[in-house]
Amino acid sequence: MTAFTGSASPVLTFLGASGTVTGSRFLVERGEEALLVDAGLYQGPSSLRRRNWEPPPFDPGALEGIVLTHAHLDHCGYLPCLVRDGFTGDVLCTQETADLAGIVLRDSAHLQEEEARYANQAGWSRHRPALPLYSAGDVERALPHLRDVAYGASHQISAALAVTLDPAGHILGSATATIDVGDRRVAFSGDLGRTGHPLLRPPGPPVAAAALVVESTYGDRLHPPPNPDLLRDAIRRTVARGGVVLVPAFAVDRTELVLLELQRLEETGAIPRVPIYVDSPMALDALGVYLRALHQGSPQLRGDRCGALDDLERLDLHAVRDATASRRLNAPDSPCIIVSASGMATGGRVVHHLAHQLPDERNCVVLTGYQAPGTRGRQLLDGARHVKLHGRYTPVRAEVVDIPDFSVHADADELVAWVASAQALPRMVYVVHGEPDASESLARRIEDELGICAVAPRLGERVRLD
Secondary structure, rough: OOOOOOOOEEEEOOOOOOOOOOEEEEEEEEEEEEEEEEOOOOOOOHHHHHHHHOOOOOOOOHEEEEEEEOHHHHOOOOHHHHHOOOOOOOOEOOOHHHHHHHHHHHHHHHHHHHHHHHHHHHHOOOOOOOOOOHHHHHHHHHHEEEEEOOOOOOOEEEOOOEEEEEOOOOOOEEEEEEEEEEEEEEEOOOOOOOOOOOOEEEOOOOOOOOOOEEEOEEEEOOOOOOOOOHHHHHHHHHHHHEEEEEEOOOOOHHHHHHHHHHHHHEEEEOOOOOEEEEEOOOHHHHHHHHHHHHHHOOOEEEEHHHHHHHHHOOEEEEEEHHHHHHHHHOOOOOOOEEOOOOOOOOOOHHHHHHHHOOOOOOOOOEEEOOOOOOOHHHHHHOOOOOOEEEEEEEEOOEEEEEEEEHOOOEEEHOOOHHHHHOOOOEEEEEEOOOOOOHHHHHHHHEOOOOOOOOEOOOOOOOOOOO
């Protein structure tokens, strides 16, 4: 564990999301004062997940604060570890991020404890005994540290550090973060939303900052034009052959968008009316946060679309919370649609459903967003004939359909346009949170088209901000 620099020059260190699309963690320091922007969990292949078990290269107790850009696990999921290891300060975020982070982190701890229990019972873990990264108790000790900050208001963390959050349009409560470090300023995009998000207003332009840290999930590609026929046809085919449509979907935001599209298709007669099961307590709780924001008139929501959330009750919609009801869905007696977390099939109830649905060629698995390398979702997207589930290989005979329309990450054109819209162009852009090809591609475009020095930093790299 290293101390902070002690230097009067502000320093930025890339402790995650460098060379990969997960594990966002960025350390900002000046002198003995430091804060962490995002505390993300590494997800995907075991080579990345093992990093979650490594002690941080700093003393968590010495941090002045932590800033969360939003509540997805790869941006907030490491927080319980930091509190357990000594962090005592405030975790600054929007109110919606605080609400959603509580849901996400409790679910994360539950899944880890259940997976460890099951691995020990079944004997398929290489660790003896298998342990969770953190416990439910660790989460409950972490949540009181969350402090909500209003959009647009500067919050002084210490003598040298201040933060301002602005809407990012990615999920409810998501934010860009501007950090003032003495007389220097660095801005972080967090995960940036699309200009055409079905529910949220698009992000505003970046503030004037000397340095900008921007995500690159889709940094080397463009979103194709929306094709609503893909989902319509997949459902029609599957129902006609008596099968089950299984939709692995992120519990926060993605489930809401999938349900809205199912509602539209059913109301226009494009798909038959069949039971729709939301088999994710986390997704159901997150939907409650979205509905509360709607009823409170949140300015984040688009006025022309958000009312559709109230109309979801018109669907033949079934909320599945208890494990017994979830197990019954492994062998439904008639065609239905199951929406279950997680979106990349890395854990949760959807893994059990995959084990039962993949071997049957009548069924269909619908992938609804980015699938990181090393995840089961990516294996299915790449045409795997077998996937490993709970220590056993399962044949893939079900149809697999990829529907990119649901992505809420800005694509390459939107990212470049966002940087170009800054109140004053930054002198330096650091491209993070993407696979190497995506990050390098976006950095080249920013240099070529905007004339700004742009690099994809290495993990652990430190740069001066003066």
